[in-house]
Amino acid sequence: MPKTISKTVQRRQIKRLKPHHLEILTRYSQGQHQNMIAKEMGIGEPWLSVIINSPVFQEALEKRFQEREQELIERIAEENSRRLASLEAGMRYGSRCQ
Numbered sequence: 001m002p003k004t005i006s007k008t009v010q011r012r013q014i015k016r017l018k019p020h021h022l023e024i025l026t027r028y029s030q031g032q033h034q035n036m037i038a039k040e041m042g043i044g045e046p047w048l049s050v051i052i053n054s055p056v057f058q059e060a061l062e063k064r065f066q067e068r069e070q071e072l073i074e075r076i077a078e079e080n081s082r083r084l085a086s087l088e089a090g091m092r093y094g095s096r097c098q
Helices: 007-012 019-029 034-041 045-053 055-093
Strands: none
Touching (some): 019 034, 019 045, 019 055, 034 045, 045 055
């Protein structure tokens, strides 16, 4: 069940991502803790929480994770393709190629 947010928080929600929001997005998606992000960027933790929990930020975060997941899938597929080609070459020519 989605968490209900107060009208005050709803009014404070960000409407679009600005450059400093993208910096927060990068840091947060790389696993940096909120308290460190707030400290290093010189913003309050309550405001950072409003930013991170805003729908526009969450949508961008989900998109970022999906892009990273797709990149990882493609890298794994490429590596598996190279390994298969090496194995096939080794079987064809009777030696192990790497």
